[in-house]
Amino acid sequence: MKRIGVLTSGGDSPGMNAAVRAVVRKAIYHDVEIYGVYNGYAGLIAGNIEKLELGSVGDIIHRGGTKLFTARCPEFKTVEGREKGIEQLKKFGIEGLVVIGGDGSYMGAKKLTEHGFPCVGVPGTIDNDIPGTDFTIGFDTALNTVIDAIDKIRDTATSHERTYVIEVMGRHAGDIALWAGLAGGAETILIPEADYDMEDIIDRLKRGHERGKKHSIIIIAEGVGSGVEFGEKIEKETQFETRVSVLGHIQRGGSPTAADRVLASRLGAYAVELLLEGRGGRCVGIQNNKLVDHDILEILDTEHTVDQSMYRLSKELSI
Structure with a gap:
């Protein structure tokens, strides 16, 4: 194999640039030409491809986001779209492709492989929801971003004696909520992989208040529901002053941690x-x-799970 390509797809995550850099320099080290595909699968279809050199990935290891940009591409879900992409790869003489992204990106890589074009997937997503790996690229950085926010919000929660509901990313996976909640000392953590009892949450808040606890932090993954609606229910049932912070896309950005690099x-x-x-x-x-x-194929057919022992521990430590 003398020419390979690399693209990033789906949601960006801190550390994608470090991964691109590694692909480029590893390939060049082995005297293999490396081509960058810009704007994900959409750029592949459009032929937005250029040869990369050592200097092309200089000074990016510490930068968040992705130098190659990323985009959603519904057209690539069709046979016609994938055939257009393969035509572009053949046009540039590219013989293999590294795809950096989440499960949607993996699906595209799988489809290309089924068309006879070899691909290798690299797990780049803050959600940590790819089976077959303990950690995905970007998870550690996003986790530390959330913990930093929790620490700051707790200062205000303490000062004003309020309950705070913090909504974090994780539509189908609760890893960010679970790890950040445990590390941040949250009183309650809500994740898609576990049921919750609203009455139990209310009772715990009231018991804490009765023993003199003046503030509480509740972490909710977006896949469980709206943090705003959850906060309204809490305030209605407890009469405790409650505020909601939706962290949103701040979790996706920032310089990657050493672990992610x-x-x-x-x-x-x-x-x-x-x-x-x-x-x-x-x-x-x-x-x-x-x-x-x-x-x-095996990974795409495997369901993501969280460490339920960590979830139990979070409950035991937040009594």
């Missing part, structure tokens, strides 16, 4: 190794601090 560098380089070995249709990950790879 290292993870992205390792996974990006490993993806290139797999392509050079002729192993397409794979996705890379890290488990027990060791690099692993899986059949991308």
